[in-house]
Amino acid sequence: MNKIIFCKKCLYSNLHPLGLTFDEKGVCSGCNFHNEKNTLDWSKRLTDIEKLVKPYRSKKNNYDCIVPVTGSNDSYYTLHVVKNVLKLHPLVVSYNNYFNTPLGIKNLSNLRIKFDVDIIFRNTNPLSVKKIVKTTLRKIGSVYWHSIAGQTVLPVQTAVNYKIPLIFWGAHEGMEQVGMFSHLNNIEMTRRYRKDHHLMGLEAEDLISHDDTLSEDEIFQYIYPSDEKINSIGIRGLYLGNYFRWDPKKQHEQMIKRYDYKTSNFNRTFDNYDYTSCYVYMDLHDKIKLYKHGFSKVTDHACREIRHQRISRNEALKLVKKYELKNIKFLKLFCNWLGIKEDGINFALNQFRNKKHWKETSPNTWKFKGLSTLMKLEKNDKKIRKYVFINNSSLNLGQNDNYVTFGKGFDNQ
Numbered sequence: 001m002n003k004i005i006f007c008k009k010c011l012y013s014n015l016h017p018l019g020l021t022f023d024e025k026g027v028c029s030g031c032n033f034h035n036e037k038n039t040l041d042w043s044k045r046l047t048d049i050e051k052l053v054k055p056y057r058s059k060k061n062n063y064d065c066i067v068p069v070t071g072s073n074d075s076y077y078t079l080h081v082v083k084n085v086l087k088l089h090p091l092v093v094s095y096n097n098y099f100n101t102p103l104g105i106k107n108l109s110n111l112r113i114k115f116d117v118d119i120i121f122r123n124t125n126p127l128s129v130k131k132i133v134k135t136t137l138r139k140i141g142s143v144y145w146h147s148i149a150g151q152t153v154l155p156v157q158t159a160v161n162y163k164i165p166l167i168f169w170g171a172h173e174g175m176e177q178v179g180m181f182s183h184l185n186n187i188e189m190t191r192r193y194r195k196d197h198h199l200m201g202l203e204a205e206d207l208i209s210h211d212d213t214l215s216e217d218e219i220f221q222y223i224y225p226s227d228e229k230i231n232s233i234g235i236r237g238l239y240l241g242n243y244f245r246w247d248p249k250k251q252h253e254q255m256i257k258r259y260d261y262k263t264s265n266f267n268r269t270f271d272n273y274d275y276t277s278c279y280v281y282m283d284l285h286d287k288i289k290l291y292k293h294g295f296s297k298v299t300d301h302a303c304r305e306i307r308h309q310r311i312s313r314n315e316a317l318k319l320v321k322k323y324e325l326k327n328i329k330f331l332k333l334f335c336n337w338l339g340i341k342e343d344g345i346n347f348a349l350n351q352f353r354n355k356k357h358w359k360e361t362s363p364n365t366w367k368f369k370g371l372s373t374l375m376k377l378e379k380n381d382k383k384i385r386k387y388v389f390i391n392n393s394s395l396n397l398g399q400n401d402n403y404v405t406f407g408k409g410f411d412n413q
């Protein structure tokens, strides 16, 4: 095995699936990308994007742009910037991944009213969705492919159908985590990045060749529009992270204060703000990430917080060790929805445990030897400094845990 190298500042290593490079001081490209945030003239970046969007402003009675939302993550902040800073008139779109928490539905419902926007929901035929999930689970060990595919294709399809050429995304994951590009490259959305990184190399069309139980009728909702269509309308997808100093913790806290964004505790991370709309992402999907890559979302959260200088590397490592092996809570819900047995899914997922990070000590007993186990805690640093993520609600709002699969909303007070 090639030598594992860890960044001197954060907890990422050269095994990061998005690819990471190191400078001569042993600092990773993601940390250096972050440092760039301290050197940029952000008021100039704002002027740049204002100029850029000017030709796209609709004259009247039409939408200027598309904003995809999920009811958590960047949804509120992206919409806030588009509506209140750039003063645009967006059409909001949301792909229903069927794993909705009541809290996520509440956040979406609140967002629609607070931002005074029109919203299009796509509720793909659930039977097709379940077949796709079974296929991606078996072939690539993913229960979340359809969700990412749907969220990333719907805005582009809507842009084509409505002839609205501008789409806004929040931050670019490959830039924020591993510094794939500089802010100054003003990178925009591409078909290629979506396929290679979001979709783990597997386009919707590839699912058919991978599995003869799926037909074209069942995957057409996930097919990316042709270059010809995209170019004829001049569709562009901009990342706001290139133009605004991206800081999800701070941004979420502004959204809580200003728009009553609801948050929740999680079992497997200390960040209460991301993925509150989904029963699967921070649960089963996160466990699979640990199986495959030897680290989970809590490491992403911890690295981000180190870079914003809110915690030390040692405090971050403590948080990772505290959370990454915690049990998941919602496997039964997932199995009931998909119609499979828990034993079946556990068996399927064990096939995707990366032997670099897991050792089978006896049949069906696995020892974790992932990335955090290769890093040592400093002895003289016992405490994690007082560090607060606001928790103002819960995933199920007092209801029994259950996916909110269709159409159920909340009255807004």
Ligand SMILES: [Zn+2]
Binding pocket: 007, 008, 009, 010, 011, 012, 027, 028, 029, 030, 031, 032
């Ligand atoms: Zn780093």
